[in-house]
Amino acid sequence: MASVFALVDCNNFYVSCERVFNPRLIGKPVIVLSNNDGCAVARSNEAKALGIKMAVPLFQIEDIVRKNRVQVFSSNYALYADMSNRVMRILTQFTPKMEVYSIDEAFLDLSDSGGIDLTEYGRKLKQRVEKWTGIPVSVGIAPTKTLAKLAGHLAKKSEKAAGVLNLCRSPYQEKALASVKVADVWGVGRRYAKFLTANGIDNALQLREAEAEFIRKKMGINGVRLINELKGISCYPLENSPPSKKSITVSRTFRQAITAQSELLEAVSAYAAAGAEKLRKDRAVAGVLTVYVLTNRFSDNYYYNSAAFNLPVRSSDSSELIHAARKGLEKIYRKDYQYKKAGIILNDLGPESLVQASFLDSVDRRRSKKLMLTLDEINRGMGAGTIKYGAVGLSRRQRWKTSFNQRSKAYTTRWEQLPEVS
DNA sequence: TCTGGGGTCCTAGGACCC
């Protein structure tokens, strides 16, 4: 039985979310920025047409923004997550065999859908999502995930496709592949694109026909899989229930550079507390906490360092993780540097249910668990950040805090549920 | 002056063992 995948991809997702609640933005150039209003991470088609590239810093495009009255928004993650859930819920009505691939993309497995007209099916799906959520989507249909991504890419660009392209048994498949630059193939990043074009491989068709051993030497086993996927041999099955996470990271770039250890301690305490919250949400515990700091990566005198802290017993207790982060920071802190970013990484994750009781354990696990449950309940009910740890600090104008100066309203949530660290 | 955040996988090389 030949496999069939559909990729459903929300167009310019963050921008589209803003437009749903602010229709006067339709037809105008719009961008959405990363944290601290740093880079453009989503652009409307009009903004792309002005030459605004993905992830370009705002300060480099100020002229374009001013001259063309580009509408600029800070990220509003609470809104985007909510809209994403709405889209995904609609897709599950079509088939339960769905993989949520990212906040704005999902794969559907349509292998056993009988003799239906797949293009027609894709159109129906597109129409329903747009009608019910206001978010425009593109649909690519093909025998492998890589080809489905490629079809989706073309569906967006082609007038004729009108947002839906089916490459299964298509007589145009070779032509389609030839029209896609190798850099736009899923799995080919900047480095590989440079290598491939330097070797005369400029488009997806040429990559498909390339010699596997040559590709393997440079790109490893994934390069070989990539070629097979382009040939229509499926190497990446649908991940129906994604495996549990192997790590959790919480990191932020600071609004302003920091030199004082006391301020860094507040920042990493906040990140550790946020990491602990994520763990509890996943019903998981971590065995290792790594804390890291760095200075401006674009300047000389760059400093980066990290320290790992092994917890005696795997844990998701906020105060324990905060303690580990602070210990780690004290090891790597050096005076007189202008710190721009810090973060914590939680590793060696396991299910909360498997925590072993230990005689050496200095923490009363039952008491800790009860306290964490209460804390999470209050913050869920009354808004994130209602209860915080003292280590995070109390001042309103902390220099490490992320800023969002052009954020839209919380249209879809009851409270102003926009945590400082989320 | 101003440059995001959160993940995964693979590979090479070193440590260590028999």
Place this chain on the structure above:
DNA sequence: TCTGGGGTCCTAGGACCC
């Protein structure tokens, strides 16, 4: 100059994704 041959495990770094 010659100076075993494997295996396994771990880690750092590099590449990719959105």
